[in-house]
Amino acid sequence: xxxxxxxxxxxxxxxxxxxxxxxxxxxxxxxxxxxxxxxxxxxxxxxxxxxxxxxxxxxxxxxxxxxxxxxxxxxxxxxxxxxxxxxxxxxxxxxxxxxxxxxxxxxxxxxxxxxxxxxxxxxxxxxxxxxxxxxxxxxxxxxxxxxxxxxxxxxxxxxxxxxxxxxxxxxxxxxxxxxxxxxxxxxxxxxxxxxxxxxxxxxxxxxxxxxxxxxxxxxxxxxxxxxxxxxxxxxxx
Numbered sequence: 184x185x186x187x188x189x190x191x192x193x194x195x196x197x198x199x200x201x202x203x204x205x206x207x208x209x210x211x212x213x214x215x216x217x218x219x220x221x222x223x224x225x226x227x228x229x230x231x232x233x234x235x236x237x238x239x240x241x242x243x244x245x246x247x248x249x250x251x252x253x254x255x256x257x258x259x260x261x262x263x264x265x266x267x268x269x270x271x272x273x274x275x276x277x278x279x280x281x282x283x284x285x286x287x288x289x290x291x292x293x294x295x296x297x298x299x300x301x302x303x304x305x306x307x308x309x310x311x312x313x314x315x316x317x318x319x320x321x322x323x324x325x326x327x328x329x330x331x332x333x334x335x336x337x338x339x340x341x342x343x344x345x346x347x348x349x350x351x352x353x354x355x356x357x358x359x360x361x362x363x364x365x366x367x368x369x370x371x372x373x374x375x376x377x378x379x380x381x382x383x384x385x386x387x388x389x390x391x392x393x394x395x396x397x398x399x400x401x402x403x404x405x406x407x408x409x410x411x412x413x414x415x416x417x418x419x420x
């Protein structure tokens with residue numbers, strides 16, 4: 184005798200709920216296979232769960248399309264270059280005696296070293312972009328002559344363009360995580376509703392012979408599997 188097993192994937196859960204809900208109305212008339220309470224619970228769960236799954240899928244698709252996006256990569260590369268060049272020009276100005284070495288800590292840089300920080304990662308570009316802009320503002324506020332080629336104004340424009348694109352990516356990632364969390368929170372209740380619906384469906388067709396009962400219940404979304412021992416016997420035959 185085949186046995187039923189709850190869906191294992193979210194799409195299978197949606198299909199099970201959809202079949203139970205849609206099959207419960209024939210020609211605009213309620214079939215009474217499901218109780219009114221279970222029917223309305225299944226319908227509400229279908230709408231809410233499908234909505235969250237769709238949100239998650241859209242977010243994942245949008246993230247995939249942005250991953251390796253040429254515009255984003257170009258903005259990152261340009262921001263990295265401008266921040267790095269600004270720090271290098273600052274160091275050369277200090278070595279020429281045009282800017283006091285004591286000003287290096289304004290930019291988050293060690294006073295007695297002339298190294299340029301590693302800007303390989305996105306987070307490092309964001310971190311040092313803020314540091315050099317804050318440092319240059321502070322030094323100029325004390326009467327210091329602005330650094331040129333690149334100017335801080337130009338660095339700021341390039342940096343803010345990259346940061347705006349980065350923030351959009353992070354916002355999208357958060358939306359994806361929220362949708363996935365909502366789906367995870369809903370799965371237990373969805374499975375519970377499917378379990379109750381399937382129990383009512385099988386009860387409604389209990390008077391039918393085995394094959395007819397399975398056919399009827401399957402039309403309402405109940406998923407049946409052959410038992411392993413039964414399947415093995417069929418294969419031998």
